[in-house]
Amino acid sequence: MGTVVDAPNAAYTTMDAVGRLKEKGVKVVFVLGGPGSGKGTQCANIVRVFGFTHLSAGDLLRAEIKSGSENGTMIQNMIKEGKIVPSEVTIKLLEKAMLENGNDKFLIDGFPRNEENRAAFENVTKIEPEFVLFFDCPEEEMERRLLGRNQGRDDDNIETIRKRFKVFLESSLPVVDYYNLKGKVRKVDAAKPIDDVFESVKVIFSNFSKKGA
Ligand SMILES: Nc1ncnc2c1ncn2[C@@H]1O[C@H](COP(=O)(O)OP(=O)(O)O)[C@@H](O)[C@H]1O
Ligand SMILES: Nc1ccn([C@@H]2O[C@H](COP(=O)(O)OP(=O)(O)O)[C@@H](O)[C@H]2O)c(=O)n1
Ligand SMILES: [Mg+2]
8 A cells, every 4th residue: 555645535545546547647538428328339439449448437336336345235326316426436446447457548438427526536546638528418318218228227217317317417517517618528419320429429539649649
């Protein structure tokens, strides 16, 4: 264990982890958008064409439940209610995944989902995203997609979906606004068919790659 970092919200990481991430020169793109907007689907395409590693915060939390971790029951209850798990838990999982992977380019999907997620990640990891890919999609379309997703998820039922939409509007959109003010948001019309959405996504990532990043 290294020295605890002297920064707000940082008591749960170590200087070792921050130093190792810095040493790796890790580059991060946040992928945001409402539930069902197509984040996971498009991340798989980006991985294939642009060589990023995809880290879905939701997938990491679901894996943590399955692993029988001491936080498992708490995480499971929060997901069932559409609530956002405390940053400490999610950031630890993201940090571990980034350190265990040999790649230096990560798509962080579904994070940061609220102001606490955003500020804590910045304070703890000292990583600023290269940009934020934002999938803009009407609620009716997202609802249709979630109800047809069929992945056996506890939270893809109409009652939880409504709660997730409310959390998205109240807590997650302000994070998009925050990055928009910094000129970091790349917005995509996500209501179109999968291939059309990826055409727009490709333009954004091609421009990013050209800049030598
Ligand atoms: N552009 C699209 N048009 C129609 N269906 C889509 C589109 N993108 C994704 N889907 C489908 O919608 C569901 C939700 O997509 P997913 O990528 O899991 O979204 P998110 O990760 O944002 O919740 C999946 O069943 C997926 O196959
Ligand atoms: N940063 C995050 C991301 C997800 N989650 C939880 O995980 C659930 C599912 O997230 P997800 O990203 O897999 O969901 P989708 O937007 O892909 O449908 C969320 O509704 C939250 O309960 C969280 O607490 N914090
Ligand atoms: Mg997803």
